[in-house]
Amino acid sequence: MASLDPVAFLRATPPFHALPAALFDAAAGSLEIGYYPAGAQLIRVGAEPLQHLYVIRKGSVRLERDGQTLQVLEEGETFGYTSLITGKATLDVRVEEDLLAYRLPAAQFQRLLGNAQFAGHFAVGLSQRLKSSLELSPVTTFKADLQREVGQLLRRPAIWVEADARVGEAARVMRDQKVSSVLVRGDPPGIVTDRDFRNRVLAEGLGPETPVATIVSCPLMAVEATTPVSAAWTTLLDTGNHHLPIRRGDEIVGVLTSTDLLKVHAPGPVAVLRRVERMADRSGLPGYAAKVTEMVASLLAGGLAADLIAGYVARLNDALLRRLLTFAEGDLGPPPAPYAWVVMGSEGRMEQTLLTDQDNALVFDDAGEPERAWYRSLAERVNADLEAAGFPPCHGGYMARNWAGTVSEWVQRFAGWFEARKPQELLAASTFFDFRKVGGALDLEPLEAALGSTAQHPIFLRYLASAALDLRPPNTLLLRLRESTELDLKMQGLAPIVLLARCYGLEIGSRERNTHARLEAAVKAGLMSQEVFNVVGEAYRFLLGLRLRVQLKLASEGKPAGNKLAFSDLSAIERSRLKDAFRAVKGWQDMAAYHYQASF
Amino acid sequence: MFFSSPAWDSVTYWSLDIETGGLDPRRDPVIALGMLPIRAGIIRLGEAYRTLVRPEAGREIRPESVLAHQLVKGEVGEAPPLPEVLGEVDRRVRHGALLVHQQGIDVAFLRQAFARHGRRWPAPPVVDTVALLRTLNHRRRFTNPDYAETEPSVNLTEARRRCGLPDYQAHDALTDAIATAELFLYLRGALGARTLRQL
Structure with missing residues (x-):
């Protein structure tokens, strides 16, 4: 049936x-x-x-x-x-x-x-349902490369020489077959590699007439063809070998080299980090974005949650940024007075998945005021380098080259933002309020303190909340989620959560920037129930993962990053979970609307 | 009313579809059959009957028909012979109505087969979804003078699409029988039929 x-x-x-x-x-x-x-x-x-x-x-x-x-x-x-x-x-x-x-x-x-x-x-409740759908969704269920079976990597059958072959003969077979190792028949069978010729033949003063039997390694450290790549990798590391014979039952079916295995080894954060750390000059910048995209795609395919991936990306970007600061200081000489390079917006919250617009600013010690030009040049260089690495310039112009100033200037600016009432000012304020220091020696305590005083500006807070509540998820109640429906995952799903979490965080004077961390702080402060936190937190992760998938798809098609998702691209499971997520957001917004009207 | 007709949902409808080795009931074999009942207006998958049929001697599967049903001789060679299958059909439709999509083919094949094997055709009331579609088309013209009356689609998938039903994989006898049964339920409602006679 x-x-x-x-x-x-x-x-x-x-x-x-x-x-x-x-x-x-x-x-x-x-x-x-x-x-x-x-x-x-x-x-x-x-x-x-x-x-x-x-x-x-x-x-x-x-x-x-x-x-x-x-x-x-x-x-x-x-x-x-x-x-x-x-x-x-x-x-x-x-x-x-x-x-x-x-x-x-x-x-x-x-x-x-x-x-x-x-x-x-x-x-179970909504949060659990969202969570399980996250675990079972097609985003994460297909086998990661590291789970592939080694047998699938074999491109050719095993190459053999007879037990009584001479070294010269084995070398010719290897040359003709373009391989770096050959199997030797016998009981048990063995293997001879390029390296053996160097170490056991030439270095020992032996000639081509030497019998392979005298230099062969046996028995073979073979692994079963169904072994996952990740486990085979461990075997190679443990044995120190570079060749891995593969068997099916008793039969040796081929040999994989460490290079074969490296090719499928997912480009993890460590590999990208090493690339950043080894970058000697600016010539290494182009291609950084592509490396990060590749890493994100493989981690997502490997089943990692989007918020964890975002954490990796943020740390890598931070490492890159510190590298760029040393380049710039190398050009300009040491800073006249300490400064701090800050990132803002999603980078500040460590929620950036793929590289999107730059959002950064420069704060320097009041003593550096006479040397303003030095800081401008620093900002100019780093902004340009970031662009070369694949971070497009910010549309709103929130870049250090435009936004550099002394601590006092910044504290004043912060104070001014508390008076912000117009949408444009509120947008600027909220972008800057997510600042996070990435490099430089300057202490930003004065700015932290200013931020911590937000609760003393209830009118500002209420305006911020009302801006957050203006962004509504699509009405799931009457939602005609037709095949043609297009959703904006950012404006209709993620932004409502991010903005409201920021209000909560500022209200309780939390120093957290990350949305999840802000929500956690809100629970601790008694502003939010554990139950609501679970539901909203899972909805956030779900939406973040969906958006990441959309962005990866666009990136693979060479299109600019976007947030639009056609409803028809989702499976029935995901559609229904997406509606659950929207419901969760909406439910929380209703509570928040009550909170912000009732408590001020 | 002289003879009262039973309420539509008090009747058991056996939705039936056959796959054949050609289009001629006198020469071509029945090679697959699927049927399932609608009881009290609900389609019951659990009572489905689905079988391949071994072609009788001398009846070949025409190559052009293979394109549709994808069955070849080797697959049906071990299947139950036609008389046995006719017995199963008889046992079921005797107490109910027969529901098909386009009776010109299915019923013609069945009646031919019953006669050929010396079985009496149980003569159940036959409901044909193509005929119901035609009635619906016709009736729409009364309420909408601009409605262009077109001949209803004989193609089951096409007909279902027009009625807002999902696509099912066509040319599997039982799937087609299910598809026909769903189409019937839609048409029954659209026509507002309350008795068997109104169908």
């Missing part, structure tokens, strides 16, 4: 996708299909509860209570489980658009509840 469309659809729908095959097949045997025209009432509060679990194949239903719409469910979403679990009809369910639904009788549903994971899907 597995080839039947309805069954296949059910199989792809959570939580059915996680069921063991036997359990699923047994349940699928009882599948039913119903068709309900728009307007049909499937269940009424207090009346007979539903007797089936429904999975929407086409169309939509509206869940209502007391005439209030709670949710609109669409393709790939399930309903009826509240009826089945509680035995009560607690909602009105009305067909919004002609509904084609697959349904499972109550008895089958009860049987499936015996599976902990399946039951968990219906029992």
